[in-house]
Amino acid sequence: MFHGKANESEISMADIITTTSPLKFLIGMIIISLSALSPSVFAKQDSKIDESRVNHCYVDDLAERLKCGFISVPEDRTKPNGKQIDIHYVVLPAIKNGANSEAFLAIAGGPGQSAIDNAAGFSRMFSKVRQKRDILLIDQRGTGRSNVLNCEGEGFEEALSINEADFDVTKETQACLDKLDADVTQYGSLNALEDFESVRQHLGYRKLHLYGISYGTRMAQLYMRKYPQVLSTVTIDGVVPMQQSVLAIGNAINRAFELLIQNCDENELCGKQFPNLKGDLHKVDAELTLKPAISQVRDPLTGESTQLTMTRSKFMGAIRMALYMPNVRALIPHAISEAAKGNFQPVMGLYSLTIDSTGIAMGMHASVVCGEDWQRLTQEERDAANQTYFGQEMITNFEKSCAIWNMPAVESSFSAPISSNIPTLALSGQIDPATPPSWGELAMEELTNAKHFIAPYATHGVANQSCGNDLIAQLVDSGSVEGLDRSCLDKDVRRNFYLNASTVEAIPDKADAPKETKQADTRHTAEQGDSHD
Amino acid sequence: MISNIMTMVRKELIDAARDKRSVMAGLYYAIGTPLLMCGMFMLLIGQISSPEDLNIKIENGERAPDLVKYLSSQGITHGDEQDKSLDVKDIRLIFSDDYAAQMAKGLSAEVTLVADNSNEKLQNSIRRLEKNLQTYSAEMGSLRLIARGIDPRVVQPIKVNVEDQATPDSKGGVILGVATMTMIYAVFISGMNLAIDTSAGERERNSLALLLSHPVSTRNIVLAKVLAVTIFAMLGLLLTLIISKLSYSFVPWQELGFTVSISTNFILLMLLIGLPIAIMAASLQLFVSFMAKTFKEAQSYLTLVLIVPMMLSMAASYNIAPDTLQWLPVSGQQQALIAFIKGREIPMLQLLLSSMTTLVIALGLTFAMEKSLKSEKIVFGL
Numbered sequence: 017m018f019h020g021k022a023n024e025s026e027i028s029m030a031d032i033i034t035t036t037s038p039l040k041f042l043i044g045m046i047i048i049s050l051s052a053l054s055p056s057v058f059a060k061q062d063s064k065i066d067e068s069r070v071n072h073c074y075v076d077d078l079a080e081r082l083k084c085g086f087i088s089v090p091e092d093r094t095k096p097n098g099k100q101i102d103i104h105y106v107v108l109p110a111i112k113n114g115a116n117s118e119a120f121l122a123i124a125g126g127p128g129q130s131a132i133d134n135a136a137g138f139s140r141m142f143s144k145v146r147q148k149r150d151i152l153l154i155d156q157r158g159t160g161r162s163n164v165l166n167c168e169g170e171g172f173e174e175a176l177s178i179n180e181a182d183f184d185v186t187k188e189t190q191a192c193l194d195k196l197d198a199d200v201t202q203y204g205s206l207n208a209l210e211d212f213e214s215v216r217q218h219l220g221y222r223k224l225h226l227y228g229i230s231y232g233t234r235m236a237q238l239y240m241r242k243y244p245q246v247l248s249t250v251t252i253d254g255v256v257p258m259q260q261s262v263l264a265i266g267n268a269i270n271r272a273f274e275l276l277i278q279n280c281d282e283n284e285l286c287g288k289q290f291p292n293l294k295g296d297l298h299k300v301d302a303e304l305t306l307k308p309a310i311s312q313v314r315d316p317l318t319g320e321s322t323q324l325t326m327t328r329s330k331f332m333g334a335i336r337m338a339l340y341m342p343n344v345r346a347l348i349p350h351a352i353s354e355a356a357k358g359n360f361q362p363v364m365g366l367y368s369l370t371i372d373s374t375g376i377a378m379g380m381h382a383s384v385v386c387g388e389d390w391q392r393l394t395q396e397e398r399d400a401a402n403q404t405y406f407g408q409e410m411i412t413n414f415e416k417s418c419a420i421w422n423m424p425a426v427e428s429s430f431s432a433p434i435s436s437n438i439p440t441l442a443l444s445g446q447i448d449p450a451t452p453p454s455w456g457e458l459a460m461e462e463l464t465n466a467k468h469f470i471a472p473y474a475t476h477g478v479a480n481q482s483c484g485n486d487l488i489a490q491l492v493d494s495g496s497v498e499g500l501d502r503s504c505l506d507k508d509v510r511r512n513f514y515l516n517a518s519t520v521e522a523i524p525d526k527a528d529a530p531k532e533t534k535q536a537d538t539r540h541t542a543e544q545g546d547s548h549d
Numbered sequence: 550m551i552s553n554i555m556t557m558v559r560k561e562l563i564d565a566a567r568d569k570r571s572v573m574a575g576l577y578y579a580i581g582t583p584l585l586m587c588g589m590f591m592l593l594i595g596q597i598s599s600p601e602d603l604n605i606k607i608e609n610g611e612r613a614p615d616l617v618k619y620l621s622s623q624g625i626t627h628g629d630e631q632d633k634s635l636d637v638k639d640i641r642l643i644f645s646d647d648y649a650a651q652m653a654k655g656l657s658a659e660v661t662l663v664a665d666n667s668n669e670k671l672q673n674s675i676r677r678l679e680k681n682l683q684t685y686s687a688e689m690g691s692l693r694l695i696a697r698g699i700d701p702r703v704v705q706p707i708k709v710n711v712e713d714q715a716t717p718d719s720k721g722g723v724i725l726g727v728a729t730m731t732m733i734y735a736v737f738i739s740g741m742n743l744a745i746d747t748s749a750g751e752r753e754r755n756s757l758a759l760l761l762s763h764p765v766s767t768r769n770i771v772l773a774k775v776l777a778v779t780i781f782a783m784l785g786l787l788l789t790l791i792i793s794k795l796s797y798s799f800v801p802w803q804e805l806g807f808t809v810s811i812s813t814n815f816i817l818l819m820l821l822i823g824l825p826i827a828i829m830a831a832s833l834q835l836f837v838s839f840m841a842k843t844f845k846e847a848q849s850y851l852t853l854v855l856i857v858p859m860m861l862s863m864a865a866s867y868n869i870a871p872d873t874l875q876w877l878p879v880s881g882q883q884q885a886l887i888a889f890i891k892g893r894e895i896p897m898l899q900l901l902l903s904s905m906t907t908l909v910i911a912l913g914l915t916f917a918m919e920k921s922l923k924s925e926k927i928v929f930g931l
Contacts, residue, residue, distance in 0.1 A: 079711035109717065111803040147803045316700040347692050365695035509622040512615040517696035518655035520615045520689070521648070 075106060077136035083107040084132075086162075087218050089211055091202050099199075103211045104161040106132045107219070108139050108151040117222040118248060119152040120145050120492060121212070125230030125254070127205075127384040128376035130160025141480050142227070144489035149225070154215050156235070158203040158380030162211075165203060165379025167192035175371045176315065176322055176364070179308055180329040189382070189417040196379050201423055203383035206430075209238050216246065223248045225492045229477055230254040230451065231262070231384070237434045237459070244438055248495055251488050253443040254451040254476045257459035259433055261389040263414065264397060265450060266407025272339045272449030272475075273297070279447070279510075280349045285522055286513040290349045296356035301405075304328040309360060316368035326360045332405060334367035339449035340476050342511065344369070350514045362517065387423035390414050392431055435462035439497045442466060443484050445474030467497045471505040482509065553765060557773030558780070561747055565781065571742040578738040579785040582731045583793040590724070590800050596670045598804045603674055604628025605640040612644040613658070616685060623681050638674050640664040655693065719891040720807035728797075728809075729819070729886045730862045732789050733879060736823050737830045737855055739785020740778040744834035747774050749847035752839075758928055771835075771919045775911075778831035779824075786823045790816045818889055822882045822900070825907040829878065830858070832914035839918060839927055875899045878907040 073084040086102040110116060122138045124131040131153040142151055155162040193200065212235070216224060225248050228236030233252035240250055256262055277294045280286040308327040315322045335351070338344045344366070351362035401407030440463050444456035453470045460468050469487070471478045478484040483504035490500060512520035565572060607627035610617040620626070628637035645659040652658040660682065664675050691701035751757040760770060794811040802808045837854050841847035858879045865880040865887070874880045875896065881903025885895050921927045
């Protein structure tokens with residue numbers, strides 16, 4: 017990114033974060049999405065597929081020509097002659113052309129992310145699968161190019177200075193709903209599933225291999241339930257089990273915070289540098305809960321002078337988002353420690369990553385969560401969620417927004433575990449801040465031909481952070497989970513934590529750096545010499 | 550007259566078939582070349598692609614444990630040279646002694662990469678290492694900015710979107726270009742032995758005078774010989790194509806990011822385009838052989854003469870040809886074939902014209918042969 021190689025920059029947060037100005041929403045959002053997929057770092061682009069070239073197109077960060085198109089489906093499946101919406105898809109053709117009777121369908125997370133926007137990431141991640149099979153990406157209804165349900169706020173000029181407590185969720189949600197030209201109740205997972213199946217039939221694939229990341233795992237599981245006959249293999253990565261309401265994510269976030277502190281304490285360098293990390297975190301959290309810290313800062317992007325209202329919401333939200341990415345996660349201890357000293361610069365840096373990315377279509381997000389997760393939340397679950405800061409924020413926000421969104425609840429059978437004998441690989445990251453390994457275990461309940469692997473050093477999205485993608489390629493090739501060996505996931509890929517704003521390597525003491533002192537000494541002598549003159 | 554010629558063609562073919570060794574010699578090329586090409590490509594792909602686990606020599610790795618760990622997660626690790634079981638590439642990565650100190654101050658820490666960039670076998674591995682180092686550097690750079698409250702996007706002022714217009718077929722075009730060259734060459738090589746045998750050879754066996762003394766016209770004899778050699782050449786071409794189609798599917802082209810396959814359409818087009826070339830090759834080879842005094846002499850002359858079509862073909866496949874070459878025989882047809890492979894429009898005018906020229910040359914040579922066979926000097930090799 018620095019040295020002219022734009023495609024190789026690796027930190028990418030753009031995709032996990034959401035939405036424009038409804039900052040409160042950010043905290044309230046579930047955001048179980050494919051975090052690390054986008055290879056183009058922070059650059060968020062709205063790539064439009066050129067419709068005039070019907071059969072081939074280009075997407076961001078992929079130079080090659082792809083096959084793309086769309087099918088028109090009724091918005092309301094019960095009214096075939098009613099309003100039609102276009103469901104767009106892109107095919108990354110197999111390198112070895114030949115019998116393309118099977119495709120690998122990769123389903124994005126969010127809910128509300130565009131699979132096509134992440135084409136480059138999928139292509140890189142599944143290059144081995146692509147040797148022999150087409151990779152099919154579909155923008156789920158309400159996302160990306162398929163009648164996207166975006167809630168554009170007033171912009172982010174005030175993103176740094178706003179106090180989220182002043183934010184009126186009800187009003188903003190209503191404004192968003194009024195602006196959308198869609199029957200939002202039609203944008204749940206079940207309708208989207210029919211779209212996926214229609215695209216499969218349209219393209220004439222006999223069988224599909226599924227890959228679902230995060231919320232995409234719900235789509236994959238629904239596919240297993242409804243159309244098992246067209247599936248060869250399934251991989252669910254960062255699993256949201258059918259039995260689980262995603263609104264319980266608060267506990268998972270808390271768990272990830274604790275694991276971070278534990279990891280730092282156990283790391284020799286980090287533990288030494290930040291001996292009081294847990295205390296620092298609680299100190300800042302408590303202070304900001306009382307009142308936000310207000311200061312004058314330079315805007316991270318424009319460099320203009322602006323006010324930063326560091327609220328609890330910004331602080332906790334920025335850290336939560338940083339937990340998704342192993343490389344950004346490494347900066348958190350330093351950021352917390354600085355914040356405890358009253359320097360919010362690093363936290364602001366982390367926070368600015370979360371501001372203006374439009375990775376998640378808010379409207380579609382609300383349609384899914386309100387219809388499929390909000391209503392099934394029992395009182396006990398609600399009480400449990402209220403125990404954590406994030407859970408509480410989410411309950412409060414969705415209470416307001418779901419009242420406006422007014423989604424009909426899915427049937428209770430929706431929450432039944434998936435029972436299937438399709439070869440299925442479930443992947444969980446041990447330090448995942450969204451979908452903990454216990455959720456993966458829950459999904460395994462009635463899967464009779466499945467394996468659940470936990471990657472000890474991965475966050476959200478195991479395939480992108482480990483040899484998980486190779487395991488998937490192996491599964492797709494062999495069509496069976498039998499030969500899969502989890503041992504490569506144990507390879508220690510943990511990176512050092514940042515010890516200051518610059519380094520991850522042990523900071524040498526003065527005595528350890530003879531060259532440094534020597535240089536300093538010479539300069540010193542020279543100065544002395546000068547002064548003598 | 551037709552049956553007359555056919556009888557003689559049959560005679561020539563039976564003659565040729567009797568001499569199994571020269572038949573085989575002709576077909577060795579047709580069978581062997583595609584297989585050799587495949588073997589070569591497999592070897593090449595194996596050598597230039599970087600191994601999954603790349604072992605290099607990392608010196609002072611303890612100064613930068615995080616970077617070493619990152620490289621290892623990308624499959625690049627330090628390999629002990631003493632360990633004979635490891636394939637340790639001759640690439641050295643040396644960390645400077647002030648690496649950690651520079652890093653801690655927010656400066657650039659120095660890493661030295663020592664390798665021979667002209668070594669093709671290493672190039673991909675070197676590039677892979679460089680790419681990973683750059684990725685690591687860019688990632689750290691971004692995080693350093695974030696730690697200072699700056700959005701890393703500000704240091705990426707330009708984002709270049711590349712739209713590559715190559716199709717999967719055209720990506721393999723370079724390789725198929727070389728392949729078509731060997732195929733065109735098959736036309737020349739396959740019939741060569743027969744051409745020499747049926748001209749200079751027949752004269753050496755003293756059966757040419759006998760043949761000429763029969764009540765058939767010299768023209769028919771020449772035509773029959775040309776036809777026989779052409780049939781042989783086409784047979785060689787067909788064999789080359791079939792074997793190429795089969796064997797090319799075994800080469801791991803996907804390692805190069807594209808695929809090379811020989812379609813049935815290509816085979817048909819190649820046969821169609823190859824026919825006039827085969828006729829010309831046959832008449833050329835017969836003409837030269839008749840001019841030579843002995844079998845041996847014919848062989849050496851032909852080898853020299855064949856350089857001309859080979860140069861034309863090479864010029865076309867390596868795309869070093871000036872535009873005029875596309876109107877000439879052999880190179881014109883080959884450029885049309887390459888255009889077809891790359892999915893471009895076939896230049897019909899050039900193809901027709903170069904095919905016509907080819908046929909005209911063939912006709913001219915045949916007539917010249919007919920004329921020369923009336924001279925005793927040629928018939929008896931004096």
